[in-house]
Amino acid sequence: MGDILFIVNPIAGGGKSEEFVPLIKESMEQSKRKYKIIMTREPKEAISLASYASMKGYETIVAVGGDGTINEVASGILSSGIGTLGIIPGGTGNDLARTLNIPNDPKKAIETILKGNKKKIDVGFANDNMFLNIASIGLDSEIVKNTEKIKSKIRGRFAYMLGLFNTLFKYRNKKIQVQLDNIIIDEEIMLFAVGNGKYYGGGMKICPMAIIEDGYFHVCVVKKAPKIKLLLFFPLIFKGIHTKFKKNVDVYKSREIKVKTNEKTYLNIDGEIFEVDGEAIFTIVNRGIDVVCE
Numbered sequence: 001m002g003d004i005l006f007i008v009n010p011i012a013g014g015g016k017s018e019e020f021v022p023l024i025k026e027s028m029e030q031s032k033r034k035y036k037i038i039m040t041r042e043p044k045e046a047i048s049l050a051s052y053a054s055m056k057g058y059e060t061i062v063a064v065g066g067d068g069t070i071n072e073v074a075s076g077i078l079s080s081g082i083g084t085l086g087i088i089p090g091g092t093g094n095d096l097a098r099t100l101n102i103p104n105d106p107k108k109a110i111e112t113i114l115k116g117n118k119k120k121i122d123v124g125f126a127n128d129n130m131f132l133n134i135a136s137i138g139l140d141s142e143i144v145k146n147t148e149k150i151k152s153k154i155r156g157r158f159a160y161m162l163g164l165f166n167t168l169f170k171y172r173n174k175k176i177q178v179q180l181d182n183i184i185i186d187e188e189i190m191l192f193a194v195g196n197g198k199y200y201g202g203g204m205k206i207c208p209m210a211i212i213e214d215g216y217f218h219v220c221v222v223k224k225a226p227k228i229k230l231l232l233f234f235p236l237i238f239k240g241i242h243t244k245f246k247k248n249v250d251v252y253k254s255r256e257i258k259v260k261t262n263e264k265t266y267l268n269i270d271g272e273i274f275e276v277d278g279e280a281i282f283t284i285v286n287r288g289i290d291v292v293c294e
């Protein structure tokens with residue numbers, strides 16, 4: 001059995017991940033497996049740490065954090081081409097772990113790592129940026145972008161509420177042209193989500209039909225609608241039943257996706273915001289990375 005490296009993001013989940021360190025040490029000492037724990041010191045460091053570790057021969061590299069940390073560790077593993085991704089959910093949202101049924105309880109998540117059952121999952125790319133969970137354009141990415149700005153002035157949950165209502169009030173629908181494998185969409189949209197995983201935003205089941213190893217993106221398009229209707233609609237997304245409202249929501253599956261917009265817009269990739277000027281291209285690598293799962 002190979003060595004395990006735990007990469008801990010001490011700020012993920014508001015410090016939750018760091019609190020798991022004593023438990024990880026205790027469980028690993030009992031297991032007699034060889035391991036090491038490293039804390040990240042800055043954003044993106046997990047990429048180089050994971051890449052170095054996989055070249056050094058660590059069999060499993062565990063992201064202890066949220067979806068951002070998982071994305072970085074997976075990028076590092078993919079850049080060197082060897083190694084298995086492990087996950088101990090320690091972030092705020094933990095949405096990829098939810099899709100993969102990885103236990104939220106850290107003790108159980110460590111047991112899962114030690115059992116070592118592996119599964120290959122798909123890897124998505126949006127304009128060359130890797131993602132394992134969801135990429136999206138529209139209302140949600142603008143909420144994330146605006147909340148980032150607000151968070152620099154106001155702390156806590158109030159910042160998120162302010163970000164949500166402020167954006168919803170100002171938001172203008174986006175005109176986009178989308179080319180899927182066998183259909184073209186030309187539409188004013190509220191939201192366009194490309195799912196490898198099912199959930200984002202801390203449990204919103206935006207792409208309920210997504211299967212993380214099927215080689216397809218599952219797309220959810222929320223079409224232009226009155227804002228009051230969207231507010232009523234919002235709770236349905238947590239259950240994934242918004243897709244039943246065919247008048248407002250369309251779903252598709254596709255291996256490749258090209259999105260054109262007439263204006264500069266934001267792309268949300270596993271919770272991180274990028275600017276898109278004109279075009280976003282989404283491609284998928286079927287079963288491109290090994291992950292330790294239940």
Ligand SMILES: Nc1ncnc2c1ncn2[C@@H]1O[C@H](COP(=O)(O)OP(=O)(O)OP(=O)(O)O)[C@@H](O)[C@H]1O
Nearest residue numbers: 012013041042043044066067068069091092093094
């Ligand atoms: N030592 C560090 N100091 C500051 N930021 C860090 C550090 N290490 C990693 N980061 C950054 O922290 C960000 C947030 O991490 P992550 O997404 O894992 O947690 P989260 O936002 O609490 O969880 P989730 O995405 O599941 O809601 C990432 O963008 C990552 O680059």
